[in-house]
Amino acid sequence: MRREIEIALVLCLCCALAGCATHGTSGTDTASAIGETPVANANASDATGANANDPAAFETTLNATVVDVADGDTVDVRLANGTEETVRMVGVDTPEVWVENAPGEFRGVPNTSAGRDCLREWGHHASDYTAARLAGANVTLAFDSDTDRRGYYGRLLAYVYVNGTNHDAALVERGLARVYDSGFSREPAFRRAAAAAYANRTGLWSCAANASADGTTGSTGSGTSGESATMGDGTSATGSTATTGEANGDSASSGTGLVVARVHADAEGSDGKNLNDEYVVLHNAGTDPLALDGARVSDAAGHTYAFPNGTSIASDASLTLHTGAGTDDERDRYWDAGGPVWNNGGDTVTVRAADGTILARETYD
Template identity: 45%
Template sequence: MQFPVRAVALSLLLVLAGCAGGAVPTDDGRMPTGTETLTPTATGASTPVDAPPAATPKPDAVEAEVIDVVDGDTIDVRLPNGSEDTVRLLGVDTPEVHAENDPAEFPGVPDTEAGRDCLRSWGERASEHAKDELTGKTVTLSFDANEPRRGYFGRLLAYVHVDGESFNYGLLTRGLARRYDDSGFEYRDRYGAAEDAARANGVGLWGACATEEPETATETPVAVADGGAPLRIETIHADAAGDDRENLNDEYLTFGNAGTEPIDLSGWTVSDEADHTYTFPEGTEIGPNETLTLHTGSGEDGDGDRYWGQRSPVWNNGGDTVIVRNASGSVVVERSYDG
């Protein structure tokens, strides 16, 4: 796609303005009323990633306090200089709670009153999730090189990071949002893959509201905890950016718990068709509606991330099978993929 010279020049000016920590213009180049100054965080090294596990830390990130949640994808914040602003989360779209929903925007959801009512209820769930996770928190806002700092309504367009994780991306893995398609944002492909996985596994609104079967084949969820909490393979990211051998932590699997009880993975294993096997350490657990990402390379295990410690890629880009066994050796979930 070719972009007009004026648009390219304007984008460059916006990026330069953000890096300088100066006032943030609207997307048509005008300075907003009550111009604020966004002060970047001290270093890029501590800036959270935008979609686990790949995103270059962004030196133009800023910290802000969340003072109100408008809905699942829109929040009000207080910036370090005391000014207040509204942030529209980049790359995601939760169902509406203040307007009518269009089921056509959510594949598989029927264009009926029942479909619209279901979307409204999940919009309310997304809003409650945002309130629980963000209200009163200090979050990190980072911006996208492909998008202006502000959208049509003068709102900041940003990735929101809380406790070191991308809130935007989490909305997709929890089935609380779709990828926002009217945007060429930097992580479009990753967000699309996360939505596809949630749809295929019937996570969140996709399982509750959609009546059409997704085109992609999925694994059969297996009850593995009290209350019937299913472990799901939500994302298989076999093709790391660049040379797979030099970017092992961008080869990863993401597992999710769509149930209401924790899943204890102590002693469980993950294998491929060649019988490479990883064993989850004692105490590994996924809480309800939470995810855990297993990276092929090395790193420090922490909340939401485990590292296999392999020195070469495991998952074949051309296709493979992920096999999860419990501590007794029984297969509890299996999923194949093609390249």
């Protein structure tokens, strides 16, 4: 009898170590099947846009690598376990590039061939911007508890964070996407960013004809896309809340198509000894070459680099500005700053034309 009791105790101990449970499969258990990471103590204030550039504010996140960009709001990713998934970004809808656009889904855009052509052009800009920022990047997918985990087509529905910044929000602020008419935790902040973009005729909202600055004129069709999720959180590519005025003078708002595609502030090893691994990548998402004669790049502290005459970026091309010294060519420029410029803990990249007009701006943490 004593031996039977000992055997029973051993079996109970083995069961406990193996993680046996008497309850059914929970949402967290299901999430773990694709390698998701539950995050404790999610910040409730995030629903209003606070901590927008902190994916840990969500209950569940997932690390992945982007392997393909389908369009502005849809990417294919490879998860840590090797499986591949298609991700539809929560809260946003960029204009279509593969099928016909419905102008009625975009406030103030006329239902004409010109309106549809304009939307398609900005759909390509949105795709280019997403490709420049996300292609091949390691990202964090954050799942909103107010939306379904998957859409009608089986795609994951998530906010996509790259280098700690909310890409969904960046699309809205730059006027590269509209906000879905559906409920998600970041919707109020996303709508504030969309209103600012619309008022300034940023990005695709330049397609709006005869619409008043406050958006009271023009159609307001809700539009659907077969997804149960929505997107929006009014943050910049770094998650800062959008405002009117100069803060919206970034990237697409200038009408040039210039975007700050990447900021690599933390060089490998010692920043001071590896200045050329500290750099900023500028991308021309426009359809024409972009001249940067006399344009200036500056940080929040006022350190400034001026592009020499003859500098330009071809359409759908990028130019990298390294902090250190080197030989300039059409793809790389060298600041020769003598020391690090971009703060590892956060900074603002501003690109101004020679006349002071803001061509692009990016804040990162």
